[in-house]
Amino acid sequence: MTQQPEPSTSAAATAPGSIEVRHLSFAYPGLDGRPIPGIPPLLKNLSFSLAPGTTCLLLGANGAGKTTFLKILAGKHMVSEESVRVLGRPPFHDTALTVCGDLSYIGGNWQRDIAFAGTSVPLTGDFPASYMIDSIPGVDPERKARLIKARRDVLDIDPTWRMHTVSEGQRRRVQICVGLLKPFKVLLLDEITVDLDVLGRADLMRFLKEECESRGATIIYATHIFDGLEFWPSHIAYLANGQLRLLPARDVPELAQGRLLSLVHRMLLEDRNAQLKARGPRPVEWDPTREGEVGNFSYAFNNGWVPGTLSSSLSSNAVMRG
Numbered sequence: 312m313t314q315q316p317e318p319s320t321s322a323a324a325t326a327p328g329s330i331e332v333r334h335l336s337f338a339y340p341g342l343d344g345r346p347i348p349g350i351p352p353l354l355k356n357l358s359f360s361l362a363p364g365t366t367c368l369l370l371g372a373n374g375a376g377k378t379t380f381l382k383i384l385a386g387k388h389m390v391s392e393e394s395v396r397v398l399g400r401p402p403f404h405d406t407a408l409t410v411c412g413d414l415s416y417i418g419g420n421w422q423r424d425i426a427f428a429g430t431s432v433p434l435t436g437d438f439p440a441s442y443m444i445d446s447i448p449g450v451d452p453e454r455k456a457r458l459i460k461a462r463r464d465v466l467d468i469d470p471t472w473r474m475h476t477v478s479e480g481q482r483r484r485v486q487i488c489v490g491l492l493k494p495f496k497v498l499l500l501d502e503i504t505v506d507l508d509v510l511g512r513a514d515l516m517r518f519l520k521e522e523c524e525s526r527g528a529t530i531i532y533a534t535h536i537f538d539g540l541e542f543w544p545s546h547i548a549y550l551a552n553g554q555l556r557l558l559p560a561r562d563v564p565e566l567a568q569g570r571l572l573s574l575v576h577r578m579l580l581e582d583r584n585a586q587l588k589a590r591g592p593r594p595v596e597w598d599p600t601r602e603g604e605v606g607n608f609s610y611a612f613n614n615g616w617v618p619g620t621l622s623s624s625l626s627s628n629a630v631m632r633g
């Protein structure tokens with residue numbers, strides 16, 4: 312693989328094609344649409360820049376806010392126009408950014424909204440993979456062929472696959488293909504390789520790296536699967552406690568040593584210990600040996616202990632199950 316100069320985060324503030332985040336805070340509202348009292352924001356005053364060509368691995372514990380963060384960058388959650396700029400434009404307010412394919416987000420599973428039920432269900436229609444792939448207008452045929460072609464290329468898709476009978480991994484390949492058909496400038500990936508086999512995953516990650524090196528595209532990729540990824544990131548971003556730590560790959564010796572998994576393990580452990588320390592002792596411990604008692608208990612939520620009350624029936628059920 313050709314060695315490219317490492318993208319500089321400091322130069323990114325003015326570079327075209329960069330992601331810029333300035334003093335971004337975010338909290339999910341409660342049922343009344345207002346911030347929930349006593350619950351700290353999920354993201355607290357984040358500021359950083361990514362230059363074109365960056366391949367950034369986004370790490371963090373379950374619930375740290377990675378998906379939320381990527382969705383904000385993808386323009387799926389409203390934040391102020393000043394706090395997030397992708398390619399110099401506010402992604403929520405400037406919908407043309409996603410429509411033209413410059414900003415692409417691939418995450419979750421393909422679903423369709425059932426508006427009357429207020430829920431989503433997986434796609435179940437009987438149509439071929441080509442129906443999804445060919446529905447994107449203005450695609451370069453060579454790029455399309457490279458993405459779907461079997462054996463030596465990226466996703467190894469058979470366009471005749473019927474989408475309601477394919478496996479999870481095959482459905483995921485088609486989903487990824489659709490997201491990559493346009494030559495994106497910024498790509499946000501949320502745990503999309505989880506269903507891919509080892510070969511498919513390696514081919515995809517290599518393709519994505521090349522896209523950044525050859526075209527100056529920028530990718531942020533959130534994942535919990537780290538094996539074989541040491542070659543990939545130019546930056547590591549670690550999200551914990553509402554804060555984002557951004558490290559260039561050259562400052563992370565574990566990458567060169569092929570020990571990404573142990574780095575992540577250490578970071579998660581440090582993070583968890585810090586959170587436990589910050590929470591302090593539990594206000595009231597639930598004691599499963601005190602069978603049948605009605606009382607208070609506490610549970611962990613967003614870096615704090617939240618008090619709860621057990622009804623007598625729930626309490627005894629819980630004890631019986633315990």
Ligand SMILES: Nc1ncnc2c1ncn2[C@@H]1O[C@H](COP(=O)(O)OP(=O)(O)OP(=O)(O)O)[C@@H](O)[C@H]1O
Nearest residue numbers: 339340353371372373374375376377378379380613
């Ligand atoms: N629509 C929502 N409304 C309210 N709270 C939400 C919503 N979506 C997510 N959350 C909460 O925000 C927090 C962060 O969720 P998020 O999915 O961003 O985390 P994550 O880092 O991607 O987790 P994981 O690694 O498990 O995918 C969680 O506590 C979650 O319950």
